[in-house]
Amino acid sequence: MLYSTVYSEERTKRSCSSGCIRCSEVNGCYKCRPRLFLYLARTGMRQTGHCIHSCPKGYFGVRHEDYSICNKCQLEHCNACFSNSYCTQCKHPYISYRGRCTESCPDGLYYANYSKDCRLLVDCMAGPWSSWTPCARNGQTCGFKYGITTRSREILEHPSPNGATCPSLVENRCCRMEMRHCADYDSLDSLTVTTPGEGQCSIDNG
Numbered sequence: 001m002l003y004s005t006v007y008s009e010e011r012t013k014r015s016c017s018s019g020c021i022r023c024s025e026v027n028g029c030y031k032c033r034p035r036l037f038l039y040l041a042r043t044g045m046r047q048t049g050h051c052i053h054s055c056p057k058g059y060f061g062v063r064h065e066d067y068s069i070c071n072k073c074q075l076e077h078c079n080a081c082f083s084n085s086y087c088t089q090c091k092h093p094y095i096s097y098r099g100r101c102t103e104s105c106p107d108g109l110y111y112a113n114y115s116k117d118c119r120l121l122v123d124c125m126a127g128p129w130s131s132w133t134p135c136a137r138n139g140q141t142c143g144f145k146y147g148i149t150t151r152s153r154e155i156l157e158h159p160s161p162n163g164a165t166c167p168s169l170v171e172n173r174c175c176r177m178e179m180r181h182c183a184d185y186d187s188l189d190s191l192t193v194t195t196p197g198e199g200q201c202s203i204d205n206g
Helices: 002-009
Strands: 020-024 028-032 037-043 046-052 059-063 068-072 078-083 086-090 095-097 100-102 110-112 117-119 146-152 155-157 170-176
Touching: 020 046, 028 037, 059 078, 086 095, 095 117
Parallel strands: 028 046, 037 068, 086 100
Antiparallel strands: 020 028, 037 046, 059 068, 078 086, 095 100, 110 117, 146 170
16 A cells, blocks of 8 residues: 555656656655655655755765765755764854864864864965056145055964965055146146156055
């Protein structure tokens, strides 16, 4: 009777969702096409089967001879795992070390904030450069022939004591102003620099 009930609920391959070979109205898919993973999504007390190409976060894929399935990570404090014995991403504030989630790095290792793991050394990592600022001099973007433009970047990863130090975070360069005269002033001559240093700019890239 149970055998008959199961197959009375079974839909045809044509009526199942994409990638599914066998399914039921109650529990969705329970057999997927080759290479697809069966993922059981839980809603309250009910589980519904879906066929997907890769397992969602918090699950890892296991391939068997005749089916593939997504298993839930069971490791303590783990958000994402490669297998049931190796965590790849820990819950905050825990740290990933050799596939386990710990509260701190072992002695002799340093925490890498960017990659969220423990390492023998951590090199400084700088982010991308910002856009260049408008060409300016003495706080003005007009009234001079030449000015200075600046760009900057932030530190993404601070180095450990034995790691590579941080590069320059600020860069300056000379630039030619688009507006030689300031239109806001009645007397253009009053804002036109005629000193010998007008065509020069001093650069300090720290």
